[in-house]
Amino acid sequence: MITSGIEEKTFVLNLGPQHPSTHGVLRVLLEMDGEYIASAEPVIGYGHRAHEHMAENRNYHQFLPNMGRVDYLHALAFNHGYCMAVEKLIGVTVPERAEFIRVITNELNRITSHLLWFGAYLMDLGAFTPFLYCFDDREHILDLLDRITGSRLTYCFFRFGGVPKDIDDDFISGVRTFIKRLRSRWVDYHNLVTKNVIFIHRAKGVGVFTKEQCQLYGITGPSLRGSGIPYDIRKSEPYSAYPLFDFEIPIGDNGDIYDRYIVRLREMEQSCRIIEQALNKLPNGPIMAEKVPKRLKPAAGEVYQAVETARGEFGTYIVSNGDIKPYRIKLRVPSFSNLSLMVESFKDNLVADVVAILGSIDVVIPEIDR
Amino acid sequence: MLTDSIPKALSPLNLEKVAPGEYAKTGYHLEVTAKPEQMPAVAQAMLKEGCFLESFTAVHTSREAFTLVYHFANFYELCRTAVRATLPEGAEAPTISHVFPAADWYEREVYDLFGIKFAGHPNLKRLLLPEDAEIHPLRKEFAAEGETKAEAPK
Amino acid sequence: MDLLTHLGIEGVRMIVGLIAVIALVSVNALFLIWMERKVSAHMQLRPGPMEVGWHGAIQTIADAVKLMGKELITPEEVDRPIYYLAPIVVFLPVLLTFLVIPFSQTMIIKDMNVGIVLILAFSTLTVLAILMAGWASNNKYSVFGAIRSVAQNIAYEIPLLVTVMSIILMVGSFKLTDIVTAQGRYWFILVQPLAFILYIICATAETNRTPFDLPEAESELVAGFHTEYSGMRFALFFLAEYTNMFIVSAVAAVLFLGGWRGPILPGVVWFLIKVYALIFLIMWFRWTFPRVRFDQLVTFAWKILIPLSFVNLLLTALALKIF
Numbered sequence: 001m002i003t004s005g006i007e008e009k010t011f012v013l014n015l016g017p018q019h020p021s022t023h024g025v026l027r028v029l030l031e032m033d034g035e036y037i038a039s040a041e042p043v044i045g046y047g048h049r050a051h052e053h054m055a056e057n058r059n060y061h062q063f064l065p066n067m068g069r070v071d072y073l074h075a076l077a078f079n080h081g082y083c084m085a086v087e088k089l090i091g092v093t094v095p096e097r098a099e100f101i102r103v104i105t106n107e108l109n110r111i112t113s114h115l116l117w118f119g120a121y122l123m124d125l126g127a128f129t130p131f132l133y134c135f136d137d138r139e140h141i142l143d144l145l146d147r148i149t150g151s152r153l154t155y156c157f158f159r160f161g162g163v164p165k166d167i168d169d170d171f172i173s174g175v176r177t178f179i180k181r182l183r184s185r186w187v188d189y190h191n192l193v194t195k196n197v198i199f200i201h202r203a204k205g206v207g208v209f210t211k212e213q214c215q216l217y218g219i220t221g222p223s224l225r226g227s228g229i230p231y232d233i234r235k236s237e238p239y240s241a242y243p244l245f246d247f248e249i250p251i252g253d254n255g256d257i258y259d260r261y262i263v264r265l266r267e268m269e270q271s272c273r274i275i276e277q278a279l280n281k282l283p284n285g286p287i288m289a290e291k292v293p294k295r296l297k298p299a300a301g302e303v304y305q306a307v308e309t310a311r312g313e314f315g316t317y318i319v320s321n322g323d324i325k326p327y328r329i330k331l332r333v334p335s336f337s338n339l340s341l342m343v344e345s346f347k348d349n350l351v352a353d354v355v356a357i358l359g360s361i362d363v364v365i366p367e368i369d370r
Numbered sequence: 371m372l373t374d375s376i377p378k379a380l381s382p383l384n385l386e387k388v389a390p391g392e393y394a395k396t397g398y399h400l401e402v403t404a405k406p407e408q409m410p411a412v413a414q415a416m417l418k419e420g421c422f423l424e425s426f427t428a429v430h431t432s433r434e435a436f437t438l439v440y441h442f443a444n445f446y447e448l449c450r451t452a453v454r455a456t457l458p459e460g461a462e463a464p465t466i467s468h469v470f471p472a473a474d475w476y477e478r479e480v481y482d483l484f485g486i487k488f489a490g491h492p493n494l495k496r497l498l499l500p501e502d503a504e505i506h507p508l509r510k511e512f513a514a515e516g517e518t519k520a521e522a523p524k
Numbered sequence: 525m526d527l528l529t530h531l532g533i534e535g536v537r538m539i540v541g542l543i544a545v546i547a548l549v550s551v552n553a554l555f556l557i558w559m560e561r562k563v564s565a566h567m568q569l570r571p572g573p574m575e576v577g578w579h580g581a582i583q584t585i586a587d588a589v590k591l592m593g594k595e596l597i598t599p600e601e602v603d604r605p606i607y608y609l610a611p612i613v614v615f616l617p618v619l620l621t622f623l624v625i626p627f628s629q630t631m632i633i634k635d636m637n638v639g640i641v642l643i644l645a646f647s648t649l650t651v652l653a654i655l656m657a658g659w660a661s662n663n664k665y666s667v668f669g670a671i672r673s674v675a676q677n678i679a680y681e682i683p684l685l686v687t688v689m690s691i692i693l694m695v696g697s698f699k700l701t702d703i704v705t706a707q708g709r710y711w712f713i714l715v716q717p718l719a720f721i722l723y724i725i726c727a728t729a730e731t732n733r734t735p736f737d738l739p740e741a742e743s744e745l746v747a748g749f750h751t752e753y754s755g756m757r758f759a760l761f762f763l764a765e766y767t768n769m770f771i772v773s774a775v776a777a778v779l780f781l782g783g784w785r786g787p788i789l790p791g792v793v794w795f796l797i798k799v800y801a802l803i804f805l806i807m808w809f810r811w812t813f814p815r816v817r818f819d820q821l822v823t824f825a826w827k828i829l830i831p832l833s834f835v836n837l838l839l840t841a842l843a844l845k846i847f
Contacts, residue, residue: 045500126734127815128564132570198814217470231446236445236448303397317427327429340471340472350817350818
């Protein structure tokens, strides 16, 4: 708890809400003892747009575009989770080709999210150049996804029962070319950043999350895997077409910033593997299930669907009462739990480390605020 | 197997219902019904089984009651447990934030959006809305204009 | 010549020299800012300023005109005398160091016996200016930036001085022209590579450039000690930074790279080539490395650079004794 700073030893420094390094609108009240943090109190809610309330006033189809705005960086995974939850509720099976298309676009989106994190995080640390290299790579993916989904950022591409638009040969060859190019870029990124002595000194041993902390705080995603726990919903609770693909879950050893960084880089490579396998095995067939009603009136009941986004586990909890509008939708977002660990992890660290640790958790504040 | 060891761990607490769930339809392996007062003990038992608090929310089921819904999952073995507790209107629920610090923010969010107070919470302030706001928007009284008030599923 | 004539000639020489220096500093800053933007742009796979003039060459003039037209906002609670003085104090000493820089065999305003000492002494005054700016701004972020800057500058001043001392030992004089003359047979970088590396590191730290740019770290403390400065006052800090870069590179060129020495081309041209090559190197650092954390920065200076610089000094002394 922040005291009013009457004690002469500490003073309160306000980080944000407008600040170049808090990713989104986050305010942190830091009680500081010189350069060290005595306590930290985050203040969130600047981006609260009442998505869950909106869900109760729209029918299921009308709520679909909202999902892209909750986490705009990995919007397709949020689309995916919500669509799967509703498909479970109405009992619809998605055709195989649609599942493959969903996985391919999902993984491409994951790569863009991780690339943006990589660039923005290094900019926080003071290295300005990787940001532009990442955005260059990201542009290629955004162009590819734009061609079939129609958007560059806040996608609304999946529908209940499948996908609305099929992928063509141009897209497939574009993705293959891109993956080849991205693989050649890893060398550059490793040389520029991973092997950089200054970066290693700022990242190793800093911001350690222990396994106990991860369990107590419900951490998921690369922040969890950096601490050595191999929990990835794509493998632990397989959904969609993921069981058909062969990929690894990268994990770290110590749970420090460096491990989380390496986990995300390796995840991008694994995403490339998944995309390649999906393109090779892409079946023919319909892209939309038959007989999906235009006005959905799911039977009364509850459903919970979890998917793995770039930041962790996204859970959709839907309570239906048989009406065309949901009775309650709860969006369990990964950054919410991940950020709550921040308070404990900032203690006794330096201000410069605050920025480093905050960036390494990879939070997107709008998804916390919803 | 967690689907066996969790019911065993919960049996001394004499909960209202501990039953396997229909995973394909609902996504739950276990469905548990408890009373709000029993929740700290339930949370303790789940922590001992190695589970983490996946999510916590509330549903405004009727004019007189809320349903608190806790989701627990496990990193190493797939087993999702849904624990539901019915809380009468105006009553206070006990906090589980001393067991799972993750619940700290979840309970603040439920207080913010529903007005449910949690006894023993170290810092029960609003989380998403401004601190001096006077409304609890996810209550059903706040349905948008022109909408009929929906009724909870039975 | 009697005293009055001597003073008169010297006086005219000083005034002409200072006018030339002011002109040089302005043109240098113009050029350097454009160079920085182009270098950073090409390293980041983009073209940089292209609109204003040939490849954006007069972009800096456009920016300067804009800055001059800005309203000078003074926040209410600042300590006014110090707040107004700080940009002047940061800029003036740097200007004065130009008095002793040998641009060529004859182009030097005043060849003082204590040339190098003058330069080192005056460049320390920027620390005072930064402290003044940070304190007077009445802003926690600025104070933070100022404190960091003072600690950083003090820490890196010592290895800088000791490294320069090892060169002075070899030459036996503080006069900059003597140092250049002493490099007739070989440049000092060949016999003192360690000193050169140490000097470049310390110079980067003294000018507050990345990887040592914590005092003005944009992503951490908004803009550090010059958060509260806008318009022309901010421009002065900016100008001082670029001029400081020129000075440290000029000193490095004189100490290690043979000053104005070089075949065929006139001395001035060689001197400028060397200076700008070193400035390019310092700029290259900025766009490659992330920022060093503050405690690591100070540890690096005290525990690694200072011992190394003393070792270098000792080795130089030994070598001079033996050979």
